[in-house]
Amino acid sequence: MSDDEExxxxxxxxxxxxxxxxxxxEGAERASTYYELSARIYARGQYxxxxxxxxxxxxIYSGLGVGASSEGLAQAYSAIGYNLNQLxxxxxxxxxxxxxxxxxxxxKSPIALELACTLGEWWYSSKNYLKVIETMQECAQEHLxxxxxxxxxxxxxxxxxxxxxxxxxxxxxxxxxxxxxLFKKNHEVIHVARCDQKxxxxxxxxxNGEDALMSARKALDVFETAxxxxxxASALFEYGKAQILLTRLDDGLNTLExxxxxxxxxxxxxxxxxxxxxxxxxxxMRSQGRAAEADEIIRRLATVxxxxxxxxxxx
Numbered sequence: 001m002s003d004d005e006e007x008x009x010x011x012x013x014x015x016x017x018x019x020x021x022x023x024x025x026e027g028a029e030r031a032s033t034y035y036e037l038s039a040r041i042y043a044r045g046q047y048x049x050x051x052x053x054x055x056x057x058x059x060i061y062s063g064l065g066v067g068a069s070s071e072g073l074a075q076a077y078s079a080i081g082y083n084l085n086q087l088x089x090x091x092x093x094x095x096x097x098x099x100x101x102x103x104x105x106x107x108k109s110p111i112a113l114e115l116a117c118t119l120g121e122w123w124y125s126s127k128n129y130l131k132v133i134e135t136m137q138e139c140a141q142e143h144l145x146x147x148x149x150x151x152x153x154x155x156x157x158x159x160x161x162x163x164x165x166x167x168x169x170x171x172x173x174x175x176x177x178x179x180x181x182l183f184k185k186n187h188e189v190i191h192v193a194r195c196d197q198k199x200x201x202x203x204x205x206x207x208n209g210e211d212a213l214m215s216a217r218k219a220l221d222v223f224e225t226a227x228x229x230x231x232x233a234s235a236l237f238e239y240g241k242a243q244i245l246l247t248r249l250d251d252g253l254n255t256l257e258x259x260x261x262x263x264x265x266x267x268x269x270x271x272x273x274x275x276x277x278x279x280x281x282x283x284x285m286r287s288q289g290r291a292a293e294a295d296e297i298i299r300r301l302a303t304v305x306x307x308x309x310x311x312x313x314x315x
Contacts, residue, residue, distance in 0.1 A: 015040055028069050031060035035072065038079050047086040054079035074103040078115060081122070090126035094119060098135075113142050117151075120158055132162035153182035153191065160198060169202040176202070190231075193222035197231070200238040204245060212242035233262035237277065249284050256281050271308060275301050 018037050025033060038053035058076035061068045081097035084090075097119045104112035116139050123131040136155040143151035160175035180195035196219040203212035216239035223232035240255030256277050263274050278301055282294040 027064060028061070028072060031057045031064075031069075031072060031076070034060065035076055035079060038083075042079070042083060042086075045086075047083045051080060051083035051087070054083060070103050070107055071109070074100045074107075074109070077103070081119075085122060090122055091128065094122040094126050094128065094131070097122060113139060113146075116142075117155070120155070124158060124162060127165070129162040129165045133159050136162075149182045150186055150188065153179045153186070153188070156182070157191070157195065160195075164198065164202060167205075169205045173199055173202045189222055190226060190228065193219040193231070193235070196222075197235045197238055200235070200242065204238065204241050207245065209242050209245035212238065212245065216242055229262065230266070233259055236262070237273075241280065244280070244284055249288060253281060253284055271304055275304055275308070 015037065018033055018040075021033050022030060034053050034057035038050045038057060041053065042050040054076055058073065058080060061073040061076055077096050077100035081093045081100065084093035084096060097115060101112055101116045101119055104115065116135060120132050120135040120139060123129075123135060136159045140152045140155035140159070143149070143155060156175050156179035160172045160179060163169070163172035163175060176195045176199045180192055180199075183191040183195065196215045200212045200215035200219065203209075203215060216235055219235035220232065220239060223229075223235055236255060237259045240252050240259060243249075243255055244252035259277050260274065260281075263270055263277065278297050282297040282301075285291075285297070286294040
């Protein structure tokens with residue numbers, strides 16, 4: 001039978017037929033049927049039900065012991081992960097996916113690397129940043145061995161972001177620079193600038209104003225040229241912070257005012273960014289002896305922050 005004929009037969013197997021098959025089969029075939037049902041129900045967006053079916057498939061495969069299909073067990077674990085991800089249970093999703101990746105890597109499966117990259121993103125979403133670093137370092141090495149420099153650059157960029165989150169700014173800069181070199185080699189101009197912006201942010205945290213200013217300027221040059229206004233505003237924010245760090249206070253205030261103007265033009269407005277920018281402006285004004293202006297800004301921001309904090313607590 002040809003592949004096309006087999007695919008046609010698969011399409012003819014209805015969901016009702018799969019349910020009817022369950023009492024008639026055992027072992028791996030029963031587990032596979034539960035997995036297929038899970039996949040179909042996942043496609044309809046019924047993630048709770050699809051999760052329960054994937055977990056049943058996983059339990060059956062696990063109960064088969066040495067006779068279990070390792071590929072089937074990995075598929076079941078990955079299905080559990082994808083459903084948990086849709087249900088916003090990120091840490092559980094990453095834990096399930098890590099089991100799938102471990103099995104697939106043991107079997108030298110070609111899809112192990114793809115799922116490992118997904119796993120790294122999920123660890124990041126669950127704020128398990130040390131797991132991000134561990135997972136993506138292995139992915140970067142594999143991508144480089146495969147000659148996929150863009151893949152490795154993306155891995156290194158995520159590693160840099162994870163290092164930033166744990167306040168290891170020196171390590172973050174090293175990762176961003178490695179990613180930047182690969183992006184530059186492959187003429188990925190926007191991605192080079194994204195690295196420059198994050199390097200600038202790290203340099204600011206380390207108190208290196210001149211280096212921060214230089215990196216932020218590079219990022220700005222690209223985003224302005226690309227008319228990428230959202231990223232341009234973010235890079236401008238780092239540029240303004242670098243100016244303030246270098247005690248170029250009036251220049252810094254002017255730059256932050258431009259960031260505010262850009263933020264005001266966005267819909268929906270990013271109030272977290274606006275509060276951050278205006279708080280920094282108030283601090284500069286206070287250092288310039290403009291206490292009354294600074295106090296008025298802080299008074300206004302207190303009202304906005306109260307609303308934002310209430311939203312965070314209720315979500």
